[in-house]
Amino acid sequence: MESNLIESPFFSILKEYLKENKLRCTPERFKILNMIYSIEGSFDIDTLLKYMEEKKFRVSRATIYNTITLLINANLVTHHIFGNKSRYEKSLNNEKSHLICTKCARVTEITTPNLRETITSDIKKFHLTHYSLYIYGVCSKCHQAARRRRQRKK
Numbered sequence: 770m771e772s773n774l775i776e777s778p779f780f781s782i783l784k785e786y787l788k789e790n791k792l793r794c795t796p797e798r799f800k801i802l803n804m805i806y807s808i809e810g811s812f813d814i815d816t817l818l819k820y821m822e823e824k825k826f827r828v829s830r831a832t833i834y835n836t837i838t839l840l841i842n843a844n845l846v847t848h849h850i851f852g853n854k855s856r857y858e859k860s861l862n863n864e865k866s867h868l869i870c871t872k873c874a875r876v877t878e879i880t881t882p883n884l885r886e887t888i889t890s891d892i893k894k895f896h897l898t899h900y901s902l903y904i905y906g907v908c909s910k911c912h913q914a915a916r917r918r919r920q921r922k923k
């Protein structure tokens with residue numbers, strides 16, 4: 770394994786979590802974690818599988834699901850449910866928020882770097898590790914479509 774990977778904070782968190790829960794330190798778990806942390810934004814299982822295959826790292830869907838569950842429990846991965854679809858995302862140092870259209874369920878990821886300061890300024894006696902923000906509304910496409918429909922009715 771690459772030496773810079775071993776020094777990564779997410780790597781040591783997983784190592785610690787596996788040790789605490791008496792779970793095995795398999796190379797698959799670390800490779801999947803490393804792949805997840807190289808992905809910007811949210812992804813689904815199929816996309817993760819595709820990326821793993823591109824890196825010539827064959828892993829079963831069952832292993833991916835099991836590892837993702839483990840990483841969620843270790844607070845290294847966030848599970849999102851957008852509409853009826855599951856998506857996953859790295860949680861460490863991830864300052865992304867999600868704009869969700871209530872009409873077409875389209876999800877747009879936005880970076881909100883100043884949000885952490887805003888949140889922490891009001892939080893007392895609580896150590897924040899990560900956060901996830903969902904902002905609901907209507908996307909510009911759906912908004913325009915609704916306006917066109919209203920105009921036709923006139």
Ligand SMILES: [Zn+2]
Pocket residue numbers: 870871872873874875907908909910911912
């Ligand atoms: Zn929409």
